[in-house]
Amino acid sequence: MASSSRASATSPVRIFSRVCTSKLSKQAKQVIANVYARTRMRFPAKCVQEVLSVVSEDTGVSPRTVAKLKAECVRGNLVSPKRRPRDVTISSTRTVKHDSFTVHAIRLKVQSMYAKWEIPTLDSVRKAVNEDDDWPNFTKTTLWRLMKDMGFTYDKRIRNLGIIVWHRRYLRAIKEFRRQGRGESLMNFPGMCDLSVAALFTRVNWQSWSVDTFL
Template sequence: MDNSGNTETAGPSVKLFPSPIKKNKRGKIISSSERLRIINMYKANLEEDPNMSMRSMRQIISKNMGISESTVHRTINVYKETSTVTSPKRKRVRENVFHLYDDFSRNAVRRHVHNIWFRREIPTIDKIHKEVSDDKSLPAISRTSLFKLIKDLDFRYCKRSRNSALTEKNEIVVWRRRHLRAIREYREQGRHIYYLDETWVNAGECLIVLHIGSEDGFVPGGLLCFESKKNSRDYHDEMNGQTFYDWMENILPQLRDNCVIVMDNAPYHSVKKDKSPTSSTRKADIIKWLEDKGEVVDYTMVIPELLEIVKRIKPLHNKYVIDELAKASNKTILRLPPYHCELNPIELAWSSIKNHVKMNNSTFKLPDVKNLLLEGIERVDQVMWKNFIQHTKNRKKILGNRQYCRRSVGSGNIKFDIDNYR
């Protein structure tokens, strides 16, 4: 039987549907090719219907490509402004709490903790978070991020029985007492004191600024200003030991003889002249370092034993490049305790200068911001510098007499130690 003329299908007919459009994952970077497709679809729809609204346009493109309407809208707007399809930035810079809080802001947090102690209250994270949140001059911060910041500021919780208290580490307390005692002695000796520091000025693009001043005002010719390459608020990443050394070498002849220079502990301020061996140093190099310092070494010792000797004599040979440079010019370097920029009056000068730039910056162009920066520096005269220094002296007196928690005891009472420094 000839069935060549009959065609039969086995089973029911199958209707094919296109696979659903896969939506772009939230937060995923849109590639250049995808951006180009958005613009091509935009042009095609515009040719087909010149009167089509932007809302309808982005809805159609979003549905066809699986990309959010907001991304489509931004891509089209950028194309309208630049007439080009921009390439995406592959590396996203997400600022965490340590970038948002610069030295000045961190110092404000520390001050809030101290103020709670001044009221004879126990500082808890909730109390500190409320005070920091109420301070409109500080960036918004979550409770969890504040806890991380507090730990980074070298505070710690001391727990005894059922009670706990937030205290500073002993090293910070000792360093602060030594600094307050040293600067008091220098003032009694009549030595002229200079204060130096770095900061940043944000103008879309970041400027890194370094200067030095005293009660006579900013030192003429002491300004170092350059554009940031990383566009980050952490200006410490932009400076290096050699740049700071060259600047210091040029500024030292302009300072008074036998003066004192106050600075913080930034890494480029504290480059060691002779680095001490560590656990990663070869045994032969450790032995050579010890013998260069006049130590008699037993060659049968292992590395941990040698490092114990290094640890013992290291404080005798801790010399910094900048300190030796200043010493050769009959000048003294005095370092601030960590996280105590409030003891440096130049911070108040920076605050005034930044406020001047902020209030008068209308173009956000780098040359204009530089001019505003110079204007702000000119505004900070001798009178303002003397006021800043007096304000810092008052703060030092408060810190010298401040109360801090030593321990918590089982009875529930917190004992306060009085620092009798005057």
Template sequence: MYKDLKSKDPDMPYKQIMSKISQTLGIGLNSVCKIISEYKSTGTVASPTKTRSKKCLFDKIDDLDRNGIRQKVHSFWLKKELPTIDKVLEAVNDDPALPNFKRTTLYTTIKKLDFAFIKRKRCSVLTEREDLLVWRQNYLYDIRKFREEGRTVYYLDETWVNAGDCVDKLWVDKSIKSKHDAFTRGLTTGATNPTGKDQRLIVLHIGSHKGFLEGGLLCFLSKKNSSDYHDEMNSNNFHEWFESIIPHLDPNSVIVMDNAPYHTARIEKIPTASSKKDEILSWLTSKGIVIDKSMFKPQLMAKVRKIKSRYISYVVDNMAKNAGHTVLRLPLYHSELNPIELAWAMVKTYVKQNNTTYNIDDVKSLLNTAIDRVTSENWKNFIEHVKREENKMTEVDRNMDEIIDNLEPCVLTITGETSDSSDF
């Protein structure tokens, strides 16, 4: 429109052109002026920035904080006390290592950690959701069985290292008033401030009681400005790396990993409620299911749910199985059961203590040195710590089962649906 109006009437005032475009297209005058100004200065027009959905607090806190909240709930069960939302809120907010929560925000966060609020007598008790509890106990049974069989257990995980990572506290000479003062006294102004914070290394590795697996490190520079390092990895990258490390594993080993999307890419796409009706019909037909084409979509999805468990198969699991290995997945939000998290903590501490240049290449060199410093003895200690955590979780589940079974139940049970605040 701008070009057309200019060609028809070159002498038309700029403001009049803007006003005419705005009225004709129904677009705000300021937006029209901004777009035309951008075009005149750059020769092109960028796509409007899409409004991003606002992240809730649960998305902002990291796995360490989520795990800390879960452990606060478990601590009550270990003491054979009933955890209520008020008790947990006080415990979380009293811990300086955890974020401070409002009552309703903590309630929402805990539910997203797959806890359930079960009504007993005059209060609601926090307990694990049944499916997560079953998953955890199955995991604990399997990992103990594999150890008893003498199979090597490998643990893998991703993390990140920022160019600006450094220690939070250090000694400062407060007698130095300025750079000139330091120079005249033959002193320094202390450590320089971190730079290059936007640069980040994404790191993937795998290890066992023997230490980090030789040749198992994958490290690359982040290209996305994202708060979540998981955004950097994709299924293709992970599968390529996984295939490369399989030949280096001990025979008949077990590989423990979490449930990141690229760890759980499926061989076959199974229809969901968002699938087109024709796609659902085609999938059911391919499985030999006799269907009536006059059936409605909810009826077809009911048939899908009935048989889909037979066809859930993951790419990584098949790769491992074909090489004689077994993949074991951690329960959701249970990073404390992965000893590599302790290895990462040791690695990052070394990098922070020795990072003085904040240069990404220097940080990468520090990272490699830090990984080499983690010995097999360290790994054995990490695994022993995890075993103690596993025993603690079994005790939590035992106490939970015993105490809840002896409580007088109420009619109302809340297991995942939003409740009124008066219920908790």
């Protein structure tokens, strides 16, 4: 009982229970400084300690804190407290949550698709991974973020599948026309009015013809 009465004698009564004095913002410091200056004007006969006690009761902070703010005002402008940098825990990342076996297996799936001349889209990789019972089932968002953490880059398609079909028909027509010796008939092939389109189909950029792919 004696300890509680001693604490109440030194600590001010807080009308608002959510007041936190561990770190006062610049605005809160300015309010306390204004209350102190106003109290000094209202009670000019009181000493500094008595004014600090009155301000402490009005603001809900200790007299020592009010004295520190008074000294800070005398030294210069009030400053905001330094923000502590947020601690980033690496345990929440996907590359740590999933073991190295799973990460390496997904990488091998993507590489095997390139070896088969297949385009590793997000749907195809997810289907190949989820078909294996030894691996956890991934959603599209989780798999996309995990592959991004693994270093894969995502590239949007720039040409639709219809152009691929047209290109294959064009190559078959060229082969057939050359076999028949009808080189002049190539201009009669549907779509040959735009020869610049045919120049775009090279063996180098075949990956950009199809759907969205991981590189």
